[in-house]
Amino acid sequence: MTTDSYADGTLPKGVRSRLIHGVNGLDVHILEGGYESANRPLALLLHGFPDLAYGWRHLIPMLADAGYHVVAPDQRGYGRTTGWINSYDTPLEPFSILNMARDAIALVSALGCRRTAMLVGHDTGSPIAAYCAIARPDVFPSVALMSAPFPGVPQFPFNTAETGSPTTVPNTDNPQLADELAALDPPREFYQQYLSTRRANEDMWHPPQGLHAFLRAFFHVKSGDWDGNQPHPLKAKTASELARMPTYYVMDRGKTMPQNVAPFQPSLDQVNACTWLTDPELGVYVEEYARTGFQGALQAYRIYCDPRLTAELRLYSGRTLDVPTLFIGGESDWGTYSAPGALEAMKAGAATRIHGVELIEGAGHWIQQERPERLAFLLRSFGRELGRLDGLRS
Known part of the structure; x- marks a missing residue:
């Protein structure tokens, strides 16, 4: 399945489709732009539900024009990416947030890069991007989160040795x-x-x-x-x-x-x-x-609803999101508020280096499709502020 398999008029000029084999056990389908020139800094775009790499089609050429090599994968479980088991009855661990973060690290490596200049996660891609930056800030030195604020890492109970307070489990409410x-x-x-x-x-x-x-x-x-x-x-x-x-x-x-x-x-x-x-x-x-x-x-939703499968996130108990972070929502998107208190928690310290909270006028949930020009402007400005256009390949 290549660029030619997209119907006429559905893929912008300068955006191509290809498969990258052997990425954390997957053959990953990507859409990319800015691939013609070597040594461009990498912009990695992670979609959410029920989206695809295709959801970034309007944005990819805009970021490529700004000097990035832009890569949007079909994430594990989606689209033309293969190597995952398509069944309700399969073990869920491969779809965990941390394993999908490993997918992202493996893709960066397969592309011949040591780190990203830009990491963007939308919807269910937002927590994956956040944990990418928490786990490997050397690979993901900044992050833009879209539609889903990061409320912080689930914590182990603190200072309970004398009080004997019971251990809590995430999501038990x-x-x-x-x-x-x-x-x-x-x-x-x-x-x-x-x-x-x-x-x-x-x-x-x-x-x-x-x-x-x-x-x-x-x-x-x-x-x-x-x-x-x-x-x-x-x-x-x-x-x-x-x-x-x-x-x-x-x-x-x-x-x-x-x-x-x-x-x-x-x-x-x-x-x-x-x-x-x-x-x-x-x-x-x-x-x-x-x-x-x-x-x-x-x-992913089965993961979120099962406390046994979200408990592994407490590996990072006590950690915060410490790379430069930008949050972008749509003014007409309930996603910003669907987890009450998440945005406030992010601003209060779950993310320690927030460079802005932007709500885009006229946009609902599908920001990168509805208002790609404004989104591109915000992401390019974030990148320039951090000086990320500096050639980040090995």
Whole structure:
């Protein structure tokens, strides 16, 4: 599968597709720009759910024009990257945040680089990027996090030798919160809980309205194009506060994700006006997910919901995110606030070298597609501020 396998008009000029073999057990599909010149500093872009490397297509040429070698991989579980097991019943450890951070380190090495000049993570790619920088600041000396703020590393209890306080386990409040959401009128369900279930893949892979219509509604309702997105900070991680979010985040319990977004299907006029995701471009997503399904992408949510699998993050208990950090959200993106207190925790010390918190006007969740010009400006400015355009290959 090469650049030629993309339909006409779906891949910008100067962006190519290729496979890189033997990357932490994977054959990784990447889109890249700025590859024509040797010794360019590396910009690595990590997508989220349910995105692909393709989600960065508008941004790649802009960063390449600024002097970067820009690489966007299909992450483990997604798209044209292979070497992962596509099954609900496979062991989940390969999809852990730390192993996907290892994927990123291995990719940087395979590309012949010692470190990145720019690391960007969006949505579920944001925590992966954060832990890349925590674990290996020598390889990832700065990071830009998009849509998902970094709330900090889960901690071991401190100074308990004399008090005998019991050891806590991350995420143990999730079952209680699920029960409280279910008890609301009408009953609700947090999207991560739903996405971690066995049924979620089939629900989204073969929805009654068809995959094309489902993905169109999903991208639309989470974007700045849907005027119902009016995000704001939530006071606490309680059922009543979380229920203020739209039903693509806190779902109507008993309904599938396709059923929850179906009422927000955009009109033909709205589709035609959507220049950031044309129907041929949406067709790339439809083709890829029709082929693979969503299970590989959904494994991350099973990790997040299982305290046994997030406990390994406490390897870094006591650590903070200490590289220069930029946070970028969309003004119309609930992702900034979907984990109450996360943005405040990041600003209060979970990240110690914050260079800015930017909310892009007119953007919803899909920042790199909806407002790539503004995003490119912010990332280029961040890079110039840090002096990263200085040739970082071996």
